Amino acid sequence: MNKYLAIIDFKTLLLSVVCIAVTYLCFRFNIAYDLNITLFSIAVIFPLVFTIREAFKRRDNALKFLSQFKSGLCSVHYCFEQCKKLNDEQRAEVSQLLDKASSQFFDALGSEDADIRPAEDTVNQIIHFIKRNDSVISNGLALKIIRFVQDVNDGMENTISLKMHGTPISMRAYCLVFVFLFPFVFAPTIVYHLPDAPILLTYGLSVLHGFILIALYNVQVQMENPFDQIGLDDIQLDEFRFRALSPS
Structure with missing residues (x-):
């Protein structure tokens, strides 16, 4: 009520x-x-x-960019899961990075300053992970992952720009x-x-x-501000959080 x-x-x-x-x-x-x-x-x-x-248009665009963000994270996760040469510990490290980046990004959406630099730094650690493990990650897979990481960055940048510029x-x-x-x-x-x-x-x-x-x-x-969870038409942010499935 x-x-x-x-x-x-x-x-x-x-x-x-x-x-x-x-x-x-x-x-x-x-x-x-x-x-x-x-x-x-x-x-x-x-x-x-x-x-x-115009406010409804911004909300619709935010939904599109958040979907791009989540789908990018999921795609990165699936790419690493399909890399048979990675051990369980390495896969878990990637999943933790993706989960951390997701949490940091949504924390930024809920804050006044909307600082996404921590989330960007965490996403960049995925690139460093690829470089550290280039002996077990093929060049083709690395390029595919980097392409999905770009989608993640684009989703974050576009969403934050909508929040900051109303x-x-x-x-x-x-x-x-x-x-x-x-x-x-x-x-x-x-x-x-x-x-x-x-x-x-x-x-x-x-x-x-x-x-x-x-x-x-x-x-x-x-x-x-469709991110503050106050209005009836605010975006349900929990639907766009990355949650890695536990390995079966």
């Missing part, structure tokens, strides 16, 4: 208070005018829809400003068009429209 209430925060309460206050002032000082709010609504709704759509901050600031300006335009208009309506209905419509706008804004904010 808490997740469904995640779109309700302090800004929701603040905007509701603004809507009620503006509506009260309209009744108190008889402020009402017939204003076509279509253009103003577009000025609010369009950027909100745009930023939400939708335009100026656009989000613009949306928030106009969301809070909307009651000053909408409330006098609704008072004008519903002069005989119950007062509670007028207050309710004013708060409802404000709630819809701020809820859309909060949805976009939660979609902005």
Whole structure:
């Protein structure tokens, strides 16, 4: 239930208070005018829809890059498993490196600085492992493993770039400003068009429209970081963690 209430925060309460206050002032000082709010609504709704759509695109791209990351790790693991000249201890060492790289990468996704250098260093140790054991790893297999390691690095770099560079901050600031300006335009208009309506209905419509706008804004904010495991649509990161199967 808490997740469904995640779109309700302090800004929701603040905007509701603004809507009620503006509506009260309209009744108190008889402020009402017939204003076509279509253009103003577009000025609010369009950027909100745009930023939400872009946030969903970033989430979809992140899923693609995380899949590339995990599939690369799994491919590296399978390549080493198929190398008959490696002993169990050497295979276990590779599996530990892959597991460590996976854990470090997802720790970076969950942190503020998103530093993936530890994960990159661990991945590079796989290349050093190949060099140390070049007597038992053929050149063809080594090249294949390096190709999959490149997929792992590409997946990490692309995912982190999505985390660090979100939708335009100026656009989000613009949306928030106009969301809070909307009651000053909408409330006098609704008072004008519903002069005989119950007062509670007028207050309710004013708060409802404000709630819809701020809820859309909060949805976009939660979609902005699909890695923090707070929003309903966040990426299930555990599905992309590398887990080596125990040898049968």
